[in-house]
Structure formats: C-alpha cells, structure tokens
Amino acid sequence: MAGERYNPRTTEPKWQTTWAENRVFSTRNDDDRPKYYVLEMFPYPSGRIHMGHVRNYTMGDVVARYKRAKGFAVLHPMGWDAFGLPAENAAIEKKVHPAAWTYENIDYMRGQLKAMGLSLDWEREVATCHPDYYRHQQKMFVDFFEAGLAYRRTSKVNWDPVDMTVLANEQVIDGRGWRSGALVEQKELVQWNFRITAFSEDLLAALDRLDRWPDKVRLMQRNWIGKSQGLEVRFELAAPGPNGEKTVTVFTTRPDTLYGASFLALSPDHPLAKALGEEDAALAAFQEKCRRMGTSVAVLETAEKEGYDTGLRVKHPFVEGKTVPLWVANFILMDYGTGAIFGCPAHDQRDLDFARKYGLEVTPVVLPKDADPATFEVGDVAFVDDGSIFNSEFLDGLDVDAAFETVSKRLETTIVDGAPQGLRKINFRLRDWLISRQRYWGCPIPMIHCDDCGTVPVPVDQLPVLLPDDASFDKPGNPLDHHPTWKHVACPKCGKPARRETDTMDTFVDSSWYFARFTDPWNTAAPTTRAVVDRWLPVDQYIGGIEHAILHLLYSRFFTRAMKATGHVGLDEPFAGLFTQGMVVHETYKGPAGQWVSPAEIVVEEIDGKRVARMKDGSGAVEIGSIEKMSKSKKNTVDPSEIIATWGADTARWFVLSDSPPDRDVIWTEAGVEGAHRFVQRVWRLVDEGRELLAGASRGERSAAALTLAKATHKTVAAVEDDIEKLGFNRAVARLYEFANAIGRVVATPDAVKADATLAAALGEALDALVRMIGPMMPHLAEECWSALGRSGLVADAAWPTVDPALVVDDTLTLPVQVNGKKRAELTIARDADEAAVRAATLALEAVVAALDGKTPKKVIVVPGRIVNVVA
RNA sequence: GCCCCAGUGGCGAAAUGGUAGACGCGGCAGACUCAAAAUCUGUUGCCUGCGAGGGCGUGCUGGUUCGAGUCCGGCCUGGGGCACCA
Numbered sequence: 038m039a040g041e042r043y044n045p046r047t048t049e050p051k052w053q054t055t056w057a058e059n060r061v062f063s064t065r066n067d068d069d070r071p072k073y074y075v076l077e078m079f080p081y082p083s084g085r086i087h088m089g090h091v092r093n094y095t096m097g098d099v100v101a102r103y104k105r106a107k108g109f110a111v112l113h114p115m116g117w118d119a120f121g122l123p124a125e126n127a128a129i130e131k132k133v134h135p136a137a138w139t140y141e142n143i144d145y146m147r148g149q150l151k152a153m154g155l156s157l158d159w160e161r162e163v164a165t166c167h168p169d170y171y172r173h174q175q176k177m178f179v180d181f182f183e184a185g186l187a188y189r190r191t192s193k194v195n196w197d198p199v200d201m202t203v204l205a206n207e208q209v210i211d212g213r214g215w216r217s218g219a220l221v222e223q224k225e226l227v228q229w230n231f232r233i234t235a236f237s238e239d240l241l242a243a244l245d246r247l248d249r250w251p252d253k254v255r256l257m258q259r260n261w262i263g264k265s266q267g268l269e270v271r272f273e274l275a276a277p278g279p280n281g282e283k284t285v286t287v288f289t290t291r292p293d294t295l296y297g298a299s300f301l302a303l304s305p306d307h308p309l310a311k312a313l314g315e316e317d318a319a320l321a322a323f324q325e326k327c328r329r330m331g332t333s334v335a336v337l338e339t340a341e342k343e344g345y346d347t348g349l350r351v352k353h354p355f356v357e358g359k360t361v362p363l364w365v366a367n368f369i370l371m372d373y374g375t376g377a378i379f380g381c382p383a384h385d386q387r388d389l390d391f392a393r394k395y396g397l398e399v400t401p402v403v404l405p406k407d408a409d410p411a412t413f414e415v416g417d418v419a420f421v422d423d424g425s426i427f428n429s430e431f432l433d434g435l436d437v438d439a440a441f442e443t444v445s446k447r448l449e450t451t452i453v454d455g456a457p458q459g460l461r462k463i464n465f466r467l468r469d470w471l472i473s474r475q476r477y478w479g480c481p482i483p484m485i486h487c488d489d490c491g492t493v494p495v496p497v498d499q500l501p502v503l504l505p506d507d508a509s510f511d512k513p514g515n516p517l518d519h520h521p522t523w524k525h526v527a528c529p530k531c532g533k534p535a536r537r538e539t540d541t542m543d544t545f546v547d548s549s550w551y552f553a554r555f556t557d558p559w560n561t562a563a564p565t566t567r568a569v570v571d572r573w574l575p576v577d578q579y580i581g582g583i584e585h586a587i588l589h590l591l592y593s594r595f596f597t598r599a600m601k602a603t604g605h606v607g608l609d610e611p612f613a614g615l616f617t618q619g620m621v622v623h624e625t626y627k628g629p630a631g632q633w634v635s636p637a638e639i640v641v642e643e644i645d646g647k648r649v650a651r652m653k654d655g656s657g658a659v660e661i662g663s664i665e666k667m668s669k670s671k672k673n674t675v676d677p678s679e680i681i682a683t684w685g686a687d688t689a690r691w692f693v694l695s696d697s698p699p700d701r702d703v704i705w706t707e708a709g710v711e712g713a714h715r716f717v718q719r720v721w722r723l724v725d726e727g728r729e730l731l732a733g734a735s736r737g738e739r740s741a742a743a744l745t746l747a748k749a750t751h752k753t754v755a756a757v758e759d760d761i762e763k764l765g766f767n768r769a770v771a772r773l774y775e776f777a778n779a780i781g782r783v784v785a786t787p788d789a790v791k792a793d794a795t796l797a798a799a800l801g802e803a804l805d806a807l808v809r810m811i812g813p814m815m816p817h818l819a820e821e822c823w824s825a826l827g828r829s830g831l832v833a834d835a836a837w838p839t840v841d842p843a844l845v846v847d848d849t850l851t852l853p854v855q856v857n858g859k860k861r862a863e864l865t866i867a868r869d870a871d872e873a874a875v876r877a878a879t880l881a882l883e884a885v886v887a888a889l890d891g892k893t894p895k896k897v898i899v900v901p902g903r904i905v906n907v908v909a
Numbered sequence: 910g911c912c913c914c915a916g917u918g919g920c921g922a923a924a925u926g927g928u929a930g931a932c933g934c935g936g937c938a939g940a941c942u943c944a945a946a947a948u949c950u951g952u953u954g955c956c957u958g959c960g961a962g963g964g965c966g967u968g969c970u971g972g973u974u975c976g977a978g979u980c981c982g983g984c985c986u987g988g989g990g991c992a993c994c995a
Contacts, residue, residue: 042947081995122994194993205993253913257990260912335991338910368910372992387910467992474993544995584989586913591992619915620989666989695933696921701914702988709921712934715947722948771923771932778932785949853928858976860928898975904927908975 043721045685049817053154061833062156064112066557066569073109074573075101076552078581078589079116082142082164083123086149087667087674088705089582089621092693095814096618096766097580098155099694102813103761105156106837112573114555115150115157117143119166120544122205124478128510135478136506139166149678153686154816156833161558165547166478170554172501173564174546175483179494180603182484186232189492192471193306195331196224201513203475206333223328228473229482229540233595237262237465239609240594249614251700254586261587263466268292268445269375271458272301272351275360279312283454285351285363288374288464292448293440296429297381297402299392301351302344302366304376310365313347320345320365327367334370342391343367354448354458355430366391372468382419389419402428403437470592472543477508477516479541487528487535496529502537515539548589549596552576552611565605574606575613580764583617583700584666590615616764619702620666623673626650629657635672667705675705687815688714694814695770716774717818720811723780724822727804730790734797742783743795749779750803751844757810758837766814773810780807806838854879855906856888864905872899879905 056062077097080090101113117139124135131138143164150157163170181187195204199217203226208215233240241262244255267290277283285301303310305327314321323345330336344367350360361379368387369378382392383401392399401415403424410427426432432440448459473482481502483495495502505523508516517523517539528535550564556573557566581589590612597611628634629652639650639659650659667674680689692713697703739747753776760769780803783790790796804826812819812832823832847868852875854862862884866875876897879885889909898906 078995083995118995203993206991207994209993257913261991263912332993333991335910338991340910342910390910471992476993543993545992548995582989582995583914584995587990588992589995622988698922701922703921709934716933718947767922768932774932781949851928855927855976858927858974863928896975898927900927903925904976906927906975 041725043718043818043821045687045717045817048821049152049154049686052817052820053151055820055831056154056156056833059831060160061831062113062158063160064110064114064158066572068110070108070110072112072573073101073104073578074112074552074576075104075578076114076555076576076580078579078585079118079548079551080146081118081121081123082139082146084142084145085674086146086677087621088677088693089667090150091153091677091689092621092699092703093580093582093618094150094153094155095690095693096616096699096764097578098153098157098690098816099761099766099813100578100580100764101156102816102833103837105833106809106812106835108836111156112555113155113157114161114558115155115159116161116163116551116555117146117165118544118548118551119143119164120479120541120547122476122478125476125510128478132510134506135510136166136504139164139478149681152678152681153690156816161555163551163554163558165480165544165551168501168503169561170551171480171547173554174480174542174550175495175500175502176497177550177564177600177603177605178483178542179497179500180605181231181599182494184599184603186235186599186602187229187472188232189227189229190469191225192228192230193223193332194226194228194475196222198222199513202515206331209331209333209336212329212331212336220329221331223330223332226473226475228471229484229538229542231470231472231546231595231599233470233592234465234467236595236598237264237467239598240467240591243594243610247610247613247615250612251615251617254583254590254615254617257586258591261467261591263464265290265464265466267374267462267464268441268448269460269462270295270354270379270448271453271456272354272379273453274363275350275352278309278349279316282309282312285309285377286375287377287379288462289379290464291381291384291437291441292444292459293426293432293435293437294381294384294402295353295355295379295444296426296432297383297400298353298361298379299382299398299400300362300364300380302364302369302378302380302391303347304369304371305365305367306371307365307369307376309377310347313349313365317347320347323365330367337370338368340367342387342394344391344395346395354451362397364395373466374464383415384419384421386419386421389415389417393417400428402426402432470543470545470595472546473540474543475515475518475539476541477504477510479544480547481517482538482540482542484538485526485528485535486538487531487533489533490528490530490535492538493528493530493535499529517541545589545592546596549593550600552579552593553597553600553606563605565600567605567607570605571607574608575611578614578616579612580616580618582620584620586617616700618699619697621705622665622702623667623675623705625665625671625673627660628652629659633672634659636675666702680710684710684714685717685817687818688717691716691770691815694766696767698767699764716777717815719777719781720807720815720818721822723777723784724804724808724825726787727780727784727800728826730784730787731797731801731804733791733794734801735794736798737795739795739799740793742789742793743799746779746783746796746799746803748844748847749776750799750806751840754806754810754838755840755845758840761813770814773807773814776803776807776810780804808832809835809838850902852902853904854882854885855904856885857909858906861885861888868902872901875899875905879907 075097077093101111105111119139124139127133127138128135195209197204197214199219209221269286269288271284271286305324314324344364347363349363353359380388382389382399404427405424423437426435426440449457451458483502485493505520524537553565553570557569560566593611598609600606626634692710753772756772757769808819808822819832850868851863851865853860854864862882892909895908
C-alpha cells in the first residue's frame with residue numbers, strides 16, 4: 038500500500054458514511070459532560086452554497102471538533118433560514134412555487150454541506166418555512182402580543198404604484214421600482230411592530246458584559262441604540278399655526294448653542310408641516326418631492342439638503358424680540374426625537390450646509406481653545422468640539438457641559454403656554470422593530486381582525502396558521518390578500534365573519550430564535566423545552582458574517598429577552614461568544630446588456646498587461662467592476678462544489694483556513710488551492726513513510742534528535758491549541774506547516790530513525806499528534822491517517838494531545854540587542870540569567886562596544902525574555 | 910451624510926509597545942529523471958557594497974516613547990452597516 042497517493046474522491050465519502058452510520062455527531066440532550074454550543078449563522082437556501090459558507094462552516098467545524106476532542110458535549114446543529122424574498126421572485130420569474138423552489142434548494146445545499154464533512158448533528162435540522170417551526174413562532178407572537186411586546190402602528194413603506202406592491206429598499210434603484218421602473222412613493226400602512234425599545238436601556242447596558250464579543254460589534258450596537266441626554270425645548274410660534282398650534286417642540290443634545298440658533302426645521306412628515314402643507318401648495322409640492330425619495334435613511338441623508346421656508350417664525354427663548362424662521366427640511370427624520378430641530382449652523386455640519394445653501398445666519402457661540410473671540414469665524418466647517426461659550430449673554434465663559442446645565446435649569450423653570458419650556462430627556466435612536474411584510478413567503482402573523490372585537494389572536498389550538506398552497510404570483514399585490522378564501526375566517530371571540538391578518542413576519546424574526554429551537558427541535562407542544570434550552574444556551578461560540586453585526590444580532594438579543602419575559606427561556610443573552618468572520622469578496626462583472634454576470638459565465642484574459650473580460654458564450658465584452666461581497670444579486674459568487682469535486686473537501690477546508698486571518702475579508706482566488714492540496718498529500722506521505730520506521734521505538738533517555746522532535750511536537754500542540762482557542766486558524770495552519778517540515782526532516786533520514794529507538798518513539802508521538810491536530814481541520818485525511826497508523830476507533834472520537842510543559846521551554850534564549858533603538862546584535866544567554874548578567878553580557882558584545890565607540894551608556898533597558906536596549 | 914473596520918514584500922499574510930516580513934503561494938537556481946510530472950534542497954522586501962556590512966522600509970502626515978506595524982491627532986484609499994437583501 039505504501040507510496041500511493043491519497044485519493045479524497047474515494048476516501049471522503051467513505052468516512053462521511055462511517056460518521057453518519059455510527060451517529061458520531063448526534064448530540065444527546067442527556068450527555069452530562071460540560072456543554073459547548075457551537076453555532077454558525079444558518080444559510081438562506083439560495084440554491085447553492087458559496088465560499089462564504091465554506092469559510093464560515095469550516096471555522097465552526099474546527100471549533101466543534103476541537104471541543105469534542107477536549108471532552109465537551111458539543112452541540113453543533115444546522116438549519117435553513119428559508120423564508121424570504123428570493124423565493125417569491127423565483128415564483129414570479131420562473132413560475133415555481135416558493136415552497137418547491139426553497140425545498141429543492143435545501144436538498145441540494147444539504148448535499149453540498151454534507152460533502153464538506155462537517156461534524157453537524159443533522160437530526161436537529163430545521164427549516165424556518167416549515168410549519169413545524171413557524172407554528173411555534175406564531176405561538177410566541179401571540180405571547181408577545183399579550184405581553185404588550187407586539188402592537189400595530191402606522192409606518193411608511195416604499196410603494197410601487199404600478200406593481201401595486203411594497204418594495205424592499207434594495208428593490209428601489211434611483212428612486213424607481215426595480216421591476217416596473219415606476220417612481221416609488223412613500224405610503225403609510227398600519228403595521229405590526231415588536232417593542233424592542235422597551236429594552237433599550239438593558240440592550241445597551243448588557244453590551245458591557247458581552248466580553249467575548251468583538252469590541253467593534255459592541256461599539257456599533259452601542260451607537261445604533263444611540264442613547265443621548267438632551268433637552269426638549271418648546272419654541273413659541275410668533276403667530277399660531279393653522280390648527281392653533283402655539284409651540285413647536287424640538288429635541289436637542291446641544292442646548293448650550295441656543296444663542297447660535299438661526300432656524301427651526303421640521304420633518305416633511307411632522308404634523309405641523311402636514312397641516313401647513315394643506316394650505317400651501319408649494320409646500321405640499323416640496324413634501325411630495327420628499328416622499329418620492331423612498332424610505333431609506335441612507336438615501337435621505339445623502340440627498341442634497343433641501344428645505345422650504347414656511348414663512349412662520351418662532352421666538353428665541355432668551356433673546357427678547359428675536360425670532361427665527363421655521364423651515365421644512367428633507368433631512369429631518371420624523372422617527373428620531375420629535376421630528377423637529379433647531380439649527381445652529383456654526384456648530385453642526387448639516388445645519389451649516391443648510392444655512393449656507395439658503396443664506397441663513399451663522400453665529401458662532403462656542404469658542405475653540407486659544408481662538409480670539411474678535412476674529413473667530415466659521416467658514417464651511419462647523420466647529421463641533423468643546424470650547425468656551427461666547428456671544429451668549431448669561432452663558433458666556435462657561436464650557437459646553439456647564440452651559441448645557443445652565444440652559445436646562447432655566448428652561449425647566451420657564452413656563453410657556455402652561456408648561457415648562459424645557460424638559461430633560463433621554464433619547465434613543467433605536468426604533469421599534471417593524472415586522473410586517475406584505476408578502477406571501479413568510480410566517481403568517483396569527484391575528485384576526487373583527488369589526489366588533491377588534492384585533493384578536495388566533496387561539497393557540499388553531500395554530501399554526503398555514504400558508505395556502507394555492508397562492509397566485511402573477512397578480513400585483515400580496516398573494517395572501519387577494520387569495521379568494523384564505524383570509525376569510527370566523528372571529529374566534531364572537532364567531533362573526535372576520536379577516537385574517539395578511540401580513541407575514543420579517544424573516545429576521547425567523548432567525549431570532551432558531552438557536553433556541555435547535556436545543557429541542559422535537560418538542561411539538563412548545564417552542565422550547567425549558568430544562569433543555571436552559572442547559573444548552575447561551576451559544577458558546579457563534580460565528581457569522583460581520584454584515585450581521587447590528588440587525589440580526591440585536592434582534593436576537595431582543596427576542597431572547599422577550600422569550601424570557603414570556604417564559605420560553607431563562608436568560609437574556611443568546612450568544613456568549615461571538616466571532617465575526619470577514620467576508621469572501623470577489624470582483625463583479627457586468628455583461629454587454631449592463632446586467633450582472635457570474636464569474637462562471639466569463640473568461641478573463643491578460644492583454645498588454647491589462648485584465649480584460651468577455652462572455653464565454655461570445656455575446657460580448659464584460660466590464661470588470663469593483664470587488665464586493667459575494668451576493669446573489671450581484672452574481673459574483675463561486676461554486677465550492679467544483680473545488681470539492683476537483684480537490685476534495687479537506688483541501689477546500691484547509692485553504693479557507695490558511696489563506697487569511699478569519700476576521701478579515703478574503704478575496705477569492707483559485708491560486709493557492711493547489712498549494713493546500715500539496716499539503717494534504719504531504720501529510721499523507723509523512724504518515725505513510727513514517728509509520729514504516731516506528732517498529733523499534735522505545736522510550737527512555739532521549740537522544741538529541743529525539744529531544745528536538747519531541748520539543749517541536751509539544752511546542753506545536755501548545756501553540757495550535759492556543760491559536761484555535763482564539764480562532765486564529767491561519768496561525769494554527771502556519772504552525773502545522775512548520776511542524777510537518779520538522780517531521781519531514783526526520784522521515785528523510787530513515788537510517789537515523791532505525792538506529793535510534795528514542796527517535797522512532799518521538800516520531801511516533803509526532804505523527805500521532807499531527808493527525809490529532811489536523812483532525813478538526815481536515816477530518817477525512819485525519820481518519821485515513823489514523824487508520825494507517827493502526828489506531829482503533831475514529832480520530833473524531835480521539836482526545837486532543839496533551840502537552841508536557843517541560844518540553845515547551847528552552848534552557849537558553851536569544852535576545853535582540855539594540856543600541857539607541859536600532860538592532861545591532863543578538864545575545865544568547867541562559868533563560869534564568871538575571872538582569873545584571875544580561876546587562877554585563879550585553880555590554881561585552883563586540884558589536885555593542887563598537888556602536889558605543891567609547892561612550893558610556895546612559896542606561897540599559899532589559900525587558901526580561903524580550904529585548905535589551907542600550908541608550909547611549 | 911452618519912456609525913464601524915481595514916491598509917505590511919510580486920501575492921495571502923506573521924509580529925502581549927520590544928529582532929518587521931514567521932508560514933504559505935508565486936518566482937529563480939539546483940538535485941532526482943532518458944525526459945516530464947511529482948518530490949526534495951537552496952534562494953527570494955528595496956537600495957548600496959567584492960565582502961564584512963551599511964542605509965531605507967508596515968497607505969500619507971504629525972506626535973508620545975529608550976523603542977511604534979502596534980498608542981494618540983489630522984488626512985487618503987478600500988470595505989461593512991444604515992432599520993423591507995439575508
């Protein structure tokens with residue numbers, strides 16, 4: 038058998054079958070070893086897995102298999118985030134039913150994942166589009182409704198007036214519907230929301246305790262929740278508004294700059310703005326224009342700042358007789374604060390841009406340190422930092438914080454129109470979670486609207502509310518709404534004819550509790566089984582894309598709290614450890630007709646040193662676009678099945694682990710896959726050749742060569758262990774390359790091994806450790822090697838190698854020696870040498886003497902075990 | 910526009926404030942071979958020098974420090990998120 042190449046095509050399916058037949062990765066809920074829950078973000082069943090999945094699931098699998106080897110009861114499940122827009126698009130474009138399309142995709146992708154050799158417990162698989170899953174979600178919706186955590190309110194949507202449908206933000210391109218090309222309008226609908234803001238303070242405070250989350254994610258969430266302390270200020274209108282309004286309330290975090298106020302601005306949706314619009318055709322036209330921008334904040338805030346002067350004026354709270362104009366402006370959001378602001382152009386960039394455009398006054402009131410009040414001016418850059426207040430009468434000389442206090446106190450005690458003019462307020466940027474979607478392929482919201490009884494939950498014994506199979510997708514609008522019979526039901530309270538809610542839930546709801554469902558997916562009576570879910574949760578290591586840093590993770594944190602409030606779990610935080618992998622990015626390509634085309638459809642050539650692309654089918658030139666995250670919509674994806682078919686899963690796994698640091702983006706390129714495969718073959722060869730040399734092995738006083746190899750083994754195990762614990766897979770891979778090189782040097786001298794029984798023993802130990810260490814990364818190869826070494830059982834069940842601490846430290850170490858911060862020499866000295874000895878040895882070095890050139894060193898800095906720096 | 914992150918050889922990258930470039934890919938040279946593939950060995954940041962060596966170098970710029978890729982300020986470029994893509 039010796040000398041044969043390792044053949045993944047036959048070996049990988051063999052071990053996958055062995056694992057499955059022996060249910061090696063089936064996790065028992067009554068396993069009483071310490072638990073470890075590893076979870077990767079489950080995929081949307083788009084049709085095929087992509088390299089991002091390969092990267093994500095390989096990382097999770099390394100952790101899962103490593104923790105198994107460390108003796109934990111590991112839970113490592115997989116499922117499908119199966120509701121969503123693409124299925125409905127497929128229904129419209131390809132005339133396939135969303136369910137058929139989705140389940141077909143799931144079957145195909147399950148096969149792809151199985152070919153990767155992941156240590157997943159497939160017995161726990163769930164699909165969120167299956168009634169066995171969503172019935173429990175409906176139950177929880179009802180529980181949330183009854184707990185006051187779900188409610189209806191009016192919100193705006195992107196409305197396509199031609200397709201008569203609500204558009205997602207990504208379906209609005211340059212203000213037009215992606216299919217119809219019609220100008221998108223804002224439309225107000227009464228929709229369901231989850232009261233995430235009930236937990237604003239707690240979601241913020243608890244971030245401090247998530248110490249195994251990346252700082253950047255916690256910071257992003259902190260900013261998203263956006264707690265700010267400010268003041269609501271009621272400005273008096275100089276003359277009453279159309280409905281007798283006497284004041285306008287603004288929220289500000291900078292009351293200290295009130296003397297710099299040069300205008301007030303209302304959101305186009307502000308009640309006063311709406312009232313004014315009814316009497317002023319020009320204002321109404323302006324508001325209409327704002328409504329055509331769609332609902333996306335990114336679009337609103339990047340749009341040219343525009344405003345409309347209502348002609349009304351408001352009184353300055355402190356300056357007797359001074360009034361400022363009241364504008365309506367397109368960049369004021371109705372959802373934040375009170376939907377109205379006062380503009381202080383000198384100290385806010387947006388206000389400044391607006392003021393410059395419309396020629397409004399710019400009065401600086403905060404003076405930068407060291408600036409001269411007589412000459413300080415604000416040009417095109419607002420001054421937003423701390424300073425001392427000036428131009429502000431009773432506030433002059435105060436710093437920003439003190440002025441905030443002084444203004445607040447004064448306005449709190451000033452009575453305007455029967456109420457205090459100022460009110461301190463803690464404001465959150467976080468808004469309630471709008472979950473209503475006017476779509477078919479989602480979890481039906483289990484509510485019934487009755488003319489007499491109002492909005493009534495579907496009784497629990499009537500759940501699930503199933504989606505009708507016979508929906509039609511060729512008509513505009515929501516298929517559930519225009520289905521001939523589905524929505525007509527009897528009111529559960531009074532029995533009279535009533536209507537089902539036809540909205541379905543945001544798919545983020547589906548993914549906000551799947552981690553809990555995995556703990557006992559067999560429970561048909563309830564979403565969770567408390568004893569089980571409370572044992573497994575929180576997820577010890579959650580791994581997924583950074584693109585989910587805010588929404589998915591924040592929604593899941595909310596949902597867990599809401600589940601706790603309704604008795605479904607016993608904890609607040611679902612994910613104790615979080616790792617956000619970088620994305621797999623790829624060039625994008627646009628075909629001759631301007632359409633996105635996939636890398637598989639094109640050929641890239643180098644002509645005169647320039648990369649040029651064209652369509653494979655000869656239909657024309659292809660424009661090479663920017664490198665972007667792989668996405669279905671941009672078609673810049675690569676099919677991993679091809680890689681696996683050619684090189685094997687272990688090669689693909691090894692490649693995605695070794696290529697880049699896991700939290701950084703990786704640009705997919707096929708270069709390097711061959712290198713990974715060479716290492717697969719190299720490991721096999723080392724084991725294959727090495728095992729022939731182990732016959733005479735015996736332990737005892739190690740020869741020098743044996744000691745060198747043994748030290749390499751134990752140092753490598755210690756380092757790889759440390760790297761995997763920190764998810765530094767690329768470093769672990771580098772260590773294993775070095776280790777393989779060390780083993781290779783020994784295997785290359787078979788006569789020396791045969792003549793040295795302790796070296797043979799060290800070689801045996803090294804090969805054993807190598808196989809155990811590659812087990813989590815290249816599990817099929819590891820099993821084959823394990824078997825070739827004559828070991829019984831599976832390496833998947835074997836323990837992680839133990840480290841002998843005595844073999845990890847060396848007796849001597851080599852310190853770099855710097856003179857004035859520049860490296861001039863090296864000093865090799867006993868590990869336990871004290872500082873005086875190191876200093877003496879350093880100053881005796883020839884290179885140091887030469888560099889000092891007779892001068893006496895000012896000081897010698899000795900950092901134990903690290904460096905010596907001689908300062909001359 | 911706002912929030913967050915990243916930038917190091919030809920390429921992917923490594924480096925608790927302590928020898929910048931470990932490890933891999935690619936390249937070059939050599940060994941083995943009739944030859945090729947595979948494999949193995951050596952070499953490979955830039956400039957300079959016959960050489961020992963010396964100088965420069967982590968996007969740009971300024972600072973803190975005995976010492977900065979790492980910390981701080983200001984920029985540039987690229988990426989992620991912005992609430993209906995998932």
